[in-house]
Amino acid sequence: MNDPRASVVLARFPDELSALLLVADLESQGIKATVIGGLTAQLRAEAPGLVSVLVRAGDLAEAQRMIAENAPPQGWEDEAEQTPADEDDQ
Numbered sequence: 001m002n003d004p005r006a007s008v009v010l011a012r013f014p015d016e017l018s019a020l021l022l023v024a025d026l027e028s029q030g031i032k033a034t035v036i037g038g039l040t041a042q043l044r045a046e047a048p049g050l051v052s053v054l055v056r057a058g059d060l061a062e063a064q065r066m067i068a069e070n071a072p073p074q075g076w077e078d079e080a081e082q083t084p085a086d087e088d089d090q
Contacts (some may be wrong), residue, residue, distance in 0.1 A: 002057055003057065004056060004057050004058030005056055005057070005058065006056070006057045007034075007054040007055070007056065007057075008054065008055060008056070008057045008060050009052050009053070009054055010022075010026075010033070010052075010053045010054065010055045010060065010063050010064070010067075011052070011053045011067070012050040012051065012052050012053075013050060013051045013052075013053070014050060014051070015051065016035065016038040016051050018051070019035045019038075019051040019052070019053050020035060022053050022067075023035055023053055025066070025070070026053075026055065026063055026066065029062075029066055031055055031059045031062060031063050031066070032055065032056060032059070033053055033054065033055045033063070034053070034054050035051055035052070035053055035054075036051070036052050036054060037049050037050060037051045037052050038051055
């Protein structure tokens with residue numbers, strides 16, 4: 001039987017800031033999370049790697065649901081690139 005307290009990888013990011021933002025969101029919803037791999041991200045240790053966000057196995061489904069509910073819609077990056085900048089943004 002799987003231990004619901006065991007740590008599992010929820011997501012991986014190329015930078016520590018993105019991972020920490022997800023951890024903050026998760027914790028605001030009562031899901032404990034942690035980040036590992038920050039030292040190897042962005043070549044800080046000259047060995048590139050990804051930053052992982054870990055949650056308890058028992059919280060994995062809820063954390064995945066939260067991510068899915070808050071994810072931007074498919075194609076948002078393309079739409080953002082095609083939207084002209086406001087004069088105030090220039």
